[in-house]
Amino acid sequence: MSADPETAAEPLDGWHRRHGASWRDDGGLRLVAGYGDPASELALLGRSCGLAERRWIEAFDVTGEDRGRFLNGYVTCDVAALEPGAGAPGFFTDVKGGILADAVITACAAGLRVAVPAGRARALIAHLGRYVLADRVELAAREDLRQLLVAGPGAGELVAQLAPEEPGPWSLRAATVAGRPVEIQRQRDLGAPVYVLWASAADAAVVADELTTRGAEPVGFDALESLRILAGVARYGVDFDDSRFPQETGLDDAVSYTKGCYLGQEVVARIHYRGHVNHALRGLRGAGATLPPSGAALEYEGQEVGRLGSVTRSPATGEAVGLAILHRKAAAIGTEVAVAGSSPGREAPLRVEEPGFALAAAGG
Known part of the structure; x- marks a missing residue:
């Protein structure tokens, strides 16, 4: 982590500085790590309302008369079914069904807004652009927008003060x-x-200042990442990438099996109707004093069965909590897997659990 640089490069940098932010580099992306103690910020997210700038997601717009029909051919969710103001999670997939990015697609007044992991918007614009022939479609990054995230038990009450109608899912x-x-x-x-x-x-x-006036408290990326891992939600670029299929991520609501054809649909549908996947997202718990590193190979009966993705520590028990996409032979709940290179008998194995087990155990 590092202090904020003297010259603000982003509109909210000055706001972060006033609140005592520390910074981190996350794969080349400059993020606010926190404003003090990450454990305190995580506890805050469990009892009231935290506020963060969401720089790890970016957006682009798909506009033009053919936007719905066009985009529907490249994502796993049913874009054509979206009413104005409605949104849906989905995946962009390649011709082999591999994940190019997860996304949330929303029908806005001017077109379709596509929110994707930071660093993926321009690549996806280029990807989609190759298929624009006679379609009346335009693709444009929304670099003019910023995102303020509010989370926690008090977030709904805060939003109720601001919106005449609470947004549905x-x-x-x-x-x-x-x-x-x-x-x-x-x-x-x-x-x-x-x-x-x-x-x-x-x-x-100005919006961030008003949200703090109404009771939201600044929290950083580190606390929100811990909350995500405890909740068992996989993240693109950490827990899965283009080597994985949608059904392996645990994000089951991001795939429609009734919408019809899209790029990669044949492979995704075949996996679904086969009735099982060869790999599945699982939670992991470990009693070791040291957190195993993200990316470490995981072994079962001497064979590699996956790699550790996201990892944090449970504030309730002190245990290591991780996520991994595991081969089905090691995916049964209660199975124990070892971090490759660890010493049997000296370093505790990791026990396979359902994703989100740590938050459920804490009453979240």
Whole structure:
């Protein structure tokens, strides 16, 4: 972690500095690690309402008369079924069914907004652009938008103060915060409600100030990552990549099996109707004093069965908590896997659990 640089490169950097932010590099992406003690911020997310700038997600728009029909041919969710203001999680897949990115696609007034992991928007614009022939479609990165995330048991109450109608799952609602227009969108719950407020870059700091006035407290990426891992939600680039199929990620609501054809659909459908996958997302728990490193190979009966993805420590028990996509021969709950290179009898194995077991055990 590092201190904020003297010259602010982003509209909210000054706001973060005033709140005492420390920074980290996450694969080339500059993020706020936290504002003090990550454990305290994680505890805050369990009892009230945390506020963060969501830089790890970026967006692009798909506009034009053919936007719905066009995009529906490249994602696993049913874009054609989206009513105005509705959204859906999905995956972009390649011709072999491998995951190019996970996404949330929302039907906005001007077109379709596609939210994807940071660093993927331009690659996906280029990917989709290769298929634009006679389609009346335009693709454009939304670098003018900033995202403020509110999460925790108090997030719903805060949003109720701002929006005349609370957003349903993945849906978008227009609102005004401190006189500035925003769009509020419900996200995937992490043991408690999570919302994102989309605002212009020029308005983001004013909106953030108003949210803190209304009781939200700044939290960093580290605390939110711990919450995500405890909740058992996989992350692109850490827990899965283009070598994985959608059904292996645990994000079951991101695939429609009734929508019809899209790039990679034949492979994804074949896996589904076969009735099982060869690999599945699992939680892991370990009693070791040292957290095993993300990316470490995992072994069962002397064979590699997967790699450790996200990893954190449970604030309730002190145990290591991780996520991994494991081969089915090691995916049964209660199975014990070893970190490759560990010493049997000296380093505790990792026990396979359901994703989200740690949050469920803590009453989240």
